[in-house]
Amino acid sequence: MIEFLLPERLRAKGGLVDAAVGGSLARGFSDARKLLKVSALLSAPIGLLALLPSVFTLEVYDRVIYRHGMSTLIALLAGVAVAVAIEWMLRRGRSRRLREAGASIDWSLQGALLERMLNQPLRALEERTAAAWMALFRDASAVRVLLTGVIVQSVFDLPVALFALVIIGIVALPVLPVVLLALLVFSVMAWWLADEVKSGKVLELQRARNLDMLTAEVCRARESVKSLAQQTAVIKQWRDNYESWLAESYTKSGEIEESRELSHSMLIITSVAITAFGALAVVNQWMTIGGLIAANMLALKAISPISNLAGAWRQLAHSIEAANRLRGVFEAEVEPGRGELEVPRPNGRVVLDRVTFRFSPELDPIINEVSLSLEPRQFYAIVGRNGAGKSTLLKLLSGLYRPEQGRLLLGDYDLQQFSREETASWIGTLSQNVYFLDGSIADQLRRVAPDATDDQIVRACQLAGAHAFIAKLPRGYNTQLREGGRALSAGERRKIALAQVLLRNPVVLVLDEPTNDLDHESELQLIAALKSIARIRTVLVVTHSARMVANADAALSVIGDGTVLKISTEEALATYFSNVANAAARNTPPAAPVTGAAPVTVTLPTGGARAA
């Protein structure tokens, strides 16, 4: 079983990130392995010492009681006291090492899982729900429990069973066959109960996982549930899931209780059988009465590791399942790590060379053999109907999605060779969904550009239109954001996110519907800022805003059948914005290029205003 958990099995091939993840995993597991070895070694003397009370009983009956050996009793008591003290110390040492091994496995596995998860391509991240990703972290705990919990301790105690049998053979040979028979029955019973390990799945735990995931979803969607008054449907769905889990759990608990009761009865039967056979043997003087009592105690020691293992099958099956799921994540492909050489900063030309992309093999391509060349110092609007594929195209252009076929070039470089950090430092992406990790506004900005000066941060916020509202907050840049920034308005969140993008001073700016949630004045300011940035950078904006399109240099029309056309902004306006066309038909001027907005001087935050 431990074979599943070796770091070599959890490590995927090649790449710097792999080496880093594999390295920390291997270190954590190798530390744990050393500690487990010491614990296993300590288990031998602990097991031997644990048998002493039986030997003590034997000696008390056979020597002290029958021969009135008071000095023997004192010597035995002294010996037992020393043995108990030593055993206590050894047990403490073993528990400490098992605890440390658990901590080492937890630390390395959870850390490596997080690293591995965040280094997977965005598509792989999207394929599991957030709740499913969280469940994987609980899987890491299940692996730790397997390696340091009751199962390992029972395995460590198996040699004790052997020692106990040897002593029974010496002091109570006639009852040995009874004990061996009992061991056989317990082993068969343990195997019979191991159906979950044999089938490789624990239905109850699967249902518990589903219930956990649904609960997490409900907590996340609480606002939508409330605003759409979906409580009744949600509560029903949750109760159905709960009942499905409860039914399985109830049945399983029943089976476990039955097996526990059966074990209990079997132990009594074993003890009665040993006593009965032993009595006959004592009467026939084949063994002593002390041997009989000791044999009863030793039989319990021999049987308990097997019966403990039988009770731990469910945990074992769960841990094996968890390890397999984790192995799937560790074997999945990750994005390349940072290159060995720092290459010159690319210019802002973006080339799509016969690029095809689809979400899964059975679906039609969203982008089909598209070739495009987007030039630096240009402002492109990307337009198209809902669901046409604009955001998908943008994710391809920003390196978040990788083409199934074809190449994506930034300047002279094929984008596939770069790490996410390198790509993000050149292509700044503002996605449709803005989410902030817990921390102050300043923390959010520093997280993306740790070396930025205060002045650069403030300038990026000014450029993004965020500084004015941040300045008015009672705690300004120290305002704490929680749960993605719920305390801010959607427009405010978008402005801070734009400031994060600008702080990285990218050569290409890729923005997905940046004017969503912005008021009229903010939209005008943003358009003016983007126009200024486009004098030195490449700017690509997915938009439904006629005003934004009117101010772009060119438009890309995403048709929705896999093709993308490069068209003029006039065509884009005429085709996609019926309000503009209608306005034109009514002889009213279409949305004019921004002239009234306050002029914005663009000095990019890091490195100043550089030509692309």
Ligand SMILES: Nc1ncnc2c1ncn2[C@@H]1O[C@H](COP(=O)(O)OP(=O)(O)OP(=O)(O)O)[C@@H](O)[C@H]1O
């Ligand atoms: N993760 C995904 N898995 C499968 N299909 C997806 C996924 N994301 C998007 N799609 C599908 O791809 C198509 C294009 O989606 P995309 O988000 O690119 O559209 P869009 O043009 O940006 O739309 P909108 O204007 O509404 O934002 C849609 O039909 C959508 O259902």
